Amino acid sequence: MKMPCYLVQDLLPLYHDGVCGEQTAADVREHLDGCENCRAALGGMDADTGAETQLQAEKAQASAAALHKVRSDLRRKRVLPALLVGLAAVVVLAAAVLGFRKYAMGVQLTIPTEDIAAVTLEEDNSLRVTMQDGKCWTGLTASYRTLRTGGEEKEIVLFTLYVDLWSSLFQDGWSDGEEAMLFNDLLDGTEAVCYVRWDEWEQVNAATKTEGEGAAARDIIDGDAVPGLLHTMWQR
C-alpha cells in the first residue's frame, strides 16, 4: 500500500517508538525506503532523542551535585552543633563533679563506734586510734573532761570523729592508725578514753559545765544526763 507523506509523518512517532502494528510498520518502512523527506523526518527524531538523553543526563548530574552539596551542608550543620553539645556536656559534667565535691566535702558523716578498731596507749605515752579496714575519718576533736556520774568523778579523754561524704565515698581520709593520734602525751591522771558519735557530740557538750577558774577550771560532764552516749574505748 502506498501511503502519502502526511500520513507517514503522522505515524512516524509511533514507528520511531516501535509501538505501531506490524503491518503499519512494514508499510512505513516501505515508504521510507523510497522517500528521502520522511527518512529525514525520522532522522530528526533520532537526533531529538539523542539531545533529550544528553539533557536528561546533564540534569541528573546537576541534581546529583545539588544533592551532594545539600548532604555535605547538612553534615557540616549537624557536626558543629553536635561538637558544641558535647563540649557543653563535658563542661556541665565537670562543674557538677566539682560542685558535688565541694558539697560532699562539707557534709560531715557520723562514724559508728564499730568502725573504730582500737584506741591504744603507746610506749611513748601517745594515744592513738586505729580504724577498721576500709574505714576512714577526716575530722577529729578530743579534749580532757571530768565525767561525773552518780556523784563519782573520773578523768577521761573524750573524742569524736567524722568523715566527710567525699572522703567516705573515695576512701581518702586517715585510715592508717599511725596517723590517727589523739594526744601525743596523755596525762597520767586520765583513766579512760571515751568515744562520742559526731551526731551526739553537741548533746554531750550541752551536758558539760565548766567549774572553777583559771588553771583549776575543769569541764565536767553530767554523765547522768547523757546515758549511753559515751563509749569507753580504753581504760587504765
Ligand SMILES: [Zn+2]
Ligand atoms: Zn514521504
